[in-house]
Amino acid sequence: MQAALPSLSPREAIADALYRAVLALDTADLALLNSSLTPDVLFDMDGHTTEGLDAFQSQLYDKISKLDTTHFVNNLRINFVEGASSATMTASVLSQHYRPNTGKVPGATYFMGGSLYFIDVVKDDTEGLWKIKSWRMKVTWTTGDPDVMA
Template sequence: MTQPIALASLETKDAIIDPLYRCLIGLDSNDRGIFESAWAKGEAAFDMNGNVMDGMDAINTNMFEHIGPLDTQHMISNVRVDHKDGADQAYMTAYALAQHYRAGEGMDPGTKRLLSGASYSIDVIKDSGDGLWKIKRWTMKLIWVEGDMSIVRPS
């Protein structure tokens, strides 16, 4: 099922959080369109524990193409938003749990998996073209992992 990119009913705070949700829905459903809609095209950067991916080409190659095909589920909590009324930029933090299985193996109770816990710090901007909030810089601090790291590493 294709997810809508823009949702008409969002209040400002929810619209600011929405690019995080769009990105993770894109990863979990292997939907490049909704994934890319979450990122500020000319300014996007993803930093995972000091490994920085600058620009959509690097983010697609090292994140989407790697995680999107897997059987994954990302769960977000403790989201906090800092935004001044009328500003076109904001900052949020969140916690995440993410379960990862090799493609097609998520329903196999005996298969290897990787569960991770992370904290996110995300700068977002409002795109003047389509009016959507987008991720400018996402800093992910992987705090712990449980399971098989080879699931998320290229072979």
């Protein structure tokens, strides 16, 4: 998938960093993931941290991208000053996960969660893209079988 979308406003381009990241997880698109995160990205899920793009890929992407999964991003709020090279955003996210090739199977075991995301982004002038530098995820609820994620 195309990483850079030239018609986006600055606010839309900031939001697109998150949209690229979750779409990369949902479509198993490593290039799209790499376009959305800084090399030193810090990911924190309820106090469990992963630091660096390589660690994010091996500990999160490699597992989630194999699942039948969708992430829905809502209530996105962006704090950005025109001309700045950094911004923050928050979002409410609903994520559904099924074991590989079972997402369309009636009654299949699933794991679903609702989360709040707190994200710091920076502008990468080399690629002209906004990228996630810090991603804190607070899981607020879950349902289903967490073993789906194993």
